[in-house]
Structure formats: structure tokens, C-alpha cells
Amino acid sequence: MSSPQKYDFIIIGGGTAGLPLSALLSASPHLSILVLEAGAHHPTSTDPLVDIPGLYGHSFGRPTHDWSFTTVPQQHLHNTTHRWPRGKMLGGTSGINLMMHSQCSARDLDNWVALGNPGWSYAELLPYFQRSERYSAPSEALGEKLGYVPVDAGLRGGEGPVRGMWPVLGEAMGYPSPKDCRGGTSLGLFNQPLGVDEQGRRSYATRYWEPVRERGNLEVRTGSLVERVVFGEGKGAKGVAATGVQYVCEGERVTVELGEGGEVIVCAGAVQSPQILELSGLGNKEVLERYGIEMVVALPGVGENLRDHIVAPFSWEVKEGVPTSEAAAKPEVFAQLMELYQKTQGGPLANTVTTTGFLPYHGLATTLSTTDTEEHIKDICPTLMSPPDALAKLQLIDKSEAAVQVLFVSKGVDTARMDTPRTGWGHSFPGAYGTILAATTRTFSRGSIHIKSADPTEHPEIDPAYLSHPLDIDVLAQAILHFQDMARTDPLSGFLKKDADGANVPIPGMTAPKTLAEAKQHVHKHAFTEYHPIGTCSMLPKESGGVVDSNLKVYGTTNVRVCDASIFPMHVQGNIQSLVYAVAEKTADLLLAKK
Numbered sequence: 001m002s003s004p005q006k007y008d009f010i011i012i013g014g015g016t017a018g019l020p021l022s023a024l025l026s027a028s029p030h031l032s033i034l035v036l037e038a039g040a041h042h043p044t045s046t047d048p049l050v051d052i053p054g055l056y057g058h059s060f061g062r063p064t065h066d067w068s069f070t071t072v073p074q075q076h077l078h079n080t081t082h083r084w085p086r087g088k089m090l091g092g093t094s095g096i097n098l099m100m101h102s103q104c105s106a107r108d109l110d111n112w113v114a115l116g117n118p119g120w121s122y123a124e125l126l127p128y129f130q131r132s133e134r135y136s137a138p139s140e141a142l143g144e145k146l147g148y149v150p151v152d153a154g155l156r157g158g159e160g161p162v163r164g165m166w167p168v169l170g171e172a173m174g175y176p177s178p179k180d181c182r183g184g185t186s187l188g189l190f191n192q193p194l195g196v197d198e199q200g201r202r203s204y205a206t207r208y209w210e211p212v213r214e215r216g217n218l219e220v221r222t223g224s225l226v227e228r229v230v231f232g233e234g235k236g237a238k239g240v241a242a243t244g245v246q247y248v249c250e251g252e253r254v255t256v257e258l259g260e261g262g263e264v265i266v267c268a269g270a271v272q273s274p275q276i277l278e279l280s281g282l283g284n285k286e287v288l289e290r291y292g293i294e295m296v297v298a299l300p301g302v303g304e305n306l307r308d309h310i311v312a313p314f315s316w317e318v319k320e321g322v323p324t325s326e327a328a329a330k331p332e333v334f335a336q337l338m339e340l341y342q343k344t345q346g347g348p349l350a351n352t353v354t355t356t357g358f359l360p361y362h363g364l365a366t367t368l369s370t371t372d373t374e375e376h377i378k379d380i381c382p383t384l385m386s387p388p389d390a391l392a393k394l395q396l397i398d399k400s401e402a403a404v405q406v407l408f409v410s411k412g413v414d415t416a417r418m419d420t421p422r423t424g425w426g427h428s429f430p431g432a433y434g435t436i437l438a439a440t441t442r443t444f445s446r447g448s449i450h451i452k453s454a455d456p457t458e459h460p461e462i463d464p465a466y467l468s469h470p471l472d473i474d475v476l477a478q479a480i481l482h483f484q485d486m487a488r489t490d491p492l493s494g495f496l497k498k499d500a501d502g503a504n505v506p507i508p509g510m511t512a513p514k515t516l517a518e519a520k521q522h523v524h525k526h527a528f529t530e531y532h533p534i535g536t537c538s539m540l541p542k543e544s545g546g547v548v549d550s551n552l553k554v555y556g557t558t559n560v561r562v563c564d565a566s567i568f569p570m571h572v573q574g575n576i577q578s579l580v581y582a583v584a585e586k587t588a589d590l591l592l593a594k595k
């Protein structure tokens, strides 16, 4: 079946980037825009799993909300597979994520320019970050309303005694005083903002679309699984031209067409944007041939350059009586929290994780002098590096750049449940725990995502190749060793249970490492994803493995672009949703300037 109307823009995937992009483009009334989204719309007014921040995680694994991807066994992580939730709904992964709001460092984006992408510097992206964000500083009155007393303007406190100690611990450790990381740099420990509105509700990508959804030039079709981009016959001097998109809705196969000068924008995220390109005949010749897909453009970079932030945790038991968020696992406590939330939109369920921070390599590897550090890193990695890795290595040596994001959660982490894909959530041990986690900022390990069938309903093969690069192992191991010092320092130490020798007590399955070698073993045993895959349709020169140019146009095509986290050419520090929104904002400007 083919749909009679023709469109100026067909957007594949109404997720974190795609839905905002559609809303921004529809501000031009002469343009017609169609969004094809495989998932459903879950309005926050009717779906508490999306709406209530503290219920994050409850939507994981539900086919109504989550694509539920799984990685292939990870060689450097004891052959464990890893669970990769991704939002299958309007709003995409912003509808299931933890809502933590941080920003990359200025140098992260300046690196993108150095890799051959003019127009993507931090200074040039800053207005787009700002356009996507509305910051509400918590007042005392708001704190009272939300059930957090007291809350000060610095976002401190309000989460119980354990988490409230976080910035104070940073001061006690002698870390730099944190600045707002939305200024392009930040080191130290702090409480970060969340994507939660004044009513304590998730504020995510649908907020762009809801106010404009009635516009006559904007159409959103949910329940529509895109199978491929359709290309016209032949190839012009500038490349092949897409004529439309083929999708399946309620068992019916439909082809929608582009109008004159129309474009397809692929916004299906880091897992499925490369999948859709490959299914459409754009990709590595060998991969396409393996599954009988006719090649339209040879693009060996599709699905390559996958990077993800990887996390290493360490959990300790807390003293009896110290409250942790594990209490919410008790049905009677959970019922009380739900009641509190429903009455006041406040309490712990209006929250996720705010306790974070960024530490430089020198701050972790405190036994090494500056020159030793450079030598140490050179020893680990003497070979010539790819341009992105060489830039990331310079950041690792720079004292003003973060080597890890540090997080604190007032619960224990048991990563040893080998029967299920590895995940950081929960445990079934008696007692209560607190956990510090280190996440890589500019991951060196590089994996890939490729189709494993010509069937669009079959999940692609995801291989992040976690810890395949020795620098990732070293950075996380240095952090795990350093965390032992943090846990021996007040105020954190004061909350932790001690054994007969006065030492902190790790959660079952973990042992405090004394050497870097032991810490490395810990990392191999316990690391898991921070859920931030990027890079599989990288914005890079084609000869460097690029898939899109700096206007996000797919090489070899005249009218297909990609706009989502898959275009990041190298990783950036912290939580990446803010950058996905900024990319969508910039793409809208870029497309509107051409129309």
C-alpha cells in the first residue's frame, strides 16, 4: 500500500532526537512532516511508569516500553551478556532513562571540530543546549512541597543522610570545588539537576511535541516499524536519492513518499539507525552480502565505532539504622512512598540519582606524579592511536578534564547474577548498602552493531567490546582503588559498618582491592553499561570511517541524514541526553536554513 500524501521530511523514530526535531521543523507551516515511531505513546497522565521519576527501571524489560536488547557475551567481562534497555515509545529512551542532567566538557565538542566537523564546537552548541533546557532552581518552598527539607539553591541535601553527605565528602577529599558542569567544565562532587518538572514529573522529549501536536503539518504515526529507506533508480552526480520509506503498521506494509526536495531523517538511535541503514543497502559490502541485501552505497563505517560508557561499582554495608533507598523494596514502604508522591508529587519517588561528580586521572592515581602519569599511560598504550583516541588520551593527561564520572547510590549492587544479563540494579542480600560507581568519560574500547538477519524485526548483534582497550581497564581500576580511600574518609566512613579490625565491610561477592592488579580483576568481574552507546553512524570524514558529514548527510546520498546519539564521533563525559537534544536543535536550524 502507498500513502497518498507526500512529505518534506520523513523522520524515522520519534525518540529523544526525532520527536523534538519534528516539533521544531513543524514551526514552518509550509513544511509537511511525518514521524514514524515503532512504539506507542504513553502519556504521563496515564502511565506512572513513565511519569513517576522514582519508578525508572520498572519499565525495563516490558515489551510495551523497552526494546530489551542484549549484548553478545563480553570477552573481557567473564563472558557475561549485558542488558541494554532502549525506549520503544514516543520520546524514545528519554521516556525510560534516569533523567540525570549533565553536560559534556567544552573540549569534548572542540574535539569533534578537530576531527573534521566545522560548526560543532562547544561555543557553537551552547545556545542549543540552552534552548532545550528550562532550569528551575529549587526554593525552600518547593523543597517543602516536594517533601525534601531542607533543599538549598545548591541542590544539596534532601535525599537522606547518606546521599546528603556527598558534596561534603568531596570537600573532605580535597577535590576542586565543583562548578555547574553546564559551563563546559566541572570537577568535584555535587548534586546534579534532573529532567523532572516542578510537579515532580518526568520531563522528556514529548514535552517538545505536546504543545504543537495539533499542527496540521505534523503527523505522528505510532506502532509503525520502519523496514527500510526506499531509493530511486540510478545515481546522480551527488549520490543516490531516497524517494520514501517503507514501514509496517498493524500487519500492513506501507510506503510513504517524499515530495520534491524532501528528505529522510533517520533518528532511530545508536542501535537501530545503523540497522535501518544496513537494511536499506547502505553499509559494509560483506555484511550486506551475507544477508542478501542489495548494496546501494558502500559505507564500511555503518555500525562501527560503537562506544559506550562503562561503569565499575563498589558497594559497602552501611551501619544499622542508616536509611537507604533499598527500604523502598519493602511493599509497605513502597506503598507509603506512592501515597506521598500522589498527595504531594514529592518524596523519594520524585527523584532518581543526583549524586554525581567528575574526577581527573591525576585525582585517582594519586601515587603517580605528573610525569609518571604520562609515562604510565604511554606504557599501557605505546602504539599509535586513531585520531579520536589520541585526542581522548590528551584529555586523560589534562588535570582539568575528567577521567571518570563518579556516582553514588544508597543501595547495593550485585553484578554476579550470571543467569541473567549483567545489570547494576539491586541485590538479594540481607542488610543495607551504599555504592560508589565510576563511569568512563571517553571510552577507548570500540565495538560494533550490525544486522544479523534481513528481517527488520530481528534485533541486531550488539558487541560493545567492553574493556577491550587497556586504558579503560586502568582508569576504572584506579578509580576502584581510590574509592577505598573515599570510603575511609568522613562523612562517608561514618555511615559504613566496620568489621572487627575497623575496616569497611564490602557487599558479598566484592573484596576491597589492595593493588592495581586486584582492582583490575574487580573491574573485569563487576563492570556493566552506563547505557550511553554512541558512534555507530559517526560524523567523521568518510575516509576515517564516517557515515555522515558535518551536515549529518549520509555519504553517497543526496537526501538522507541521521540525527541522534549515533552521530557522536567520539564519546563525551557524563549524561548524554542533553547533547542529543542540542544535536536535534542544531539539526532543525540546519534544515530550516536550507528550506
Ligand SMILES: Cc1cc2nc3c(=O)[nH]c(=O)nc-3n(C[C@H](O)[C@H](O)[C@H](O)COP(=O)(O)OP(=O)(O)OC[C@H]3O[C@@H](n4cnc5c(N)ncnc54)[C@H](O)[C@@H]3O)c2cc1C
Residues within 6 Å of the ligand: 012, 013, 014, 015, 016, 017, 018, 036, 037, 038, 039, 084, 085, 086, 087, 088, 089, 090, 091, 092, 093, 094, 096, 097, 098, 099, 100, 101, 102, 224, 225, 226, 227, 267, 268, 269, 270, 272, 276, 530, 531, 532, 533, 563, 564, 565, 566, 575, 576, 577, 578, 580
Ligand atoms: C536505562 C537508561 C538510562 C539512561 N539514563 C540517562 C540519564 O539519566 N541521563 C542522560 O542524559 N542520559 C541517559 N541515558 C541515555 C539517553 O537516554 C540516550 O542516550 C538518549 O535518550 C538517546 O536518544 P536517541 O534519540 O539517540 O535515541 P532514542 O531516544 O532511543 O530514540 C530512538 C527512537 O527510534 C524508535 N525506533 C527505533 N527503530 C525504529 C524503527 N525501525 N521504526 C520506527 N521507530 C524506530 C525507537 O522506538 C525510539 O523511539 C540513559 C539510557 C538508558 C537506556
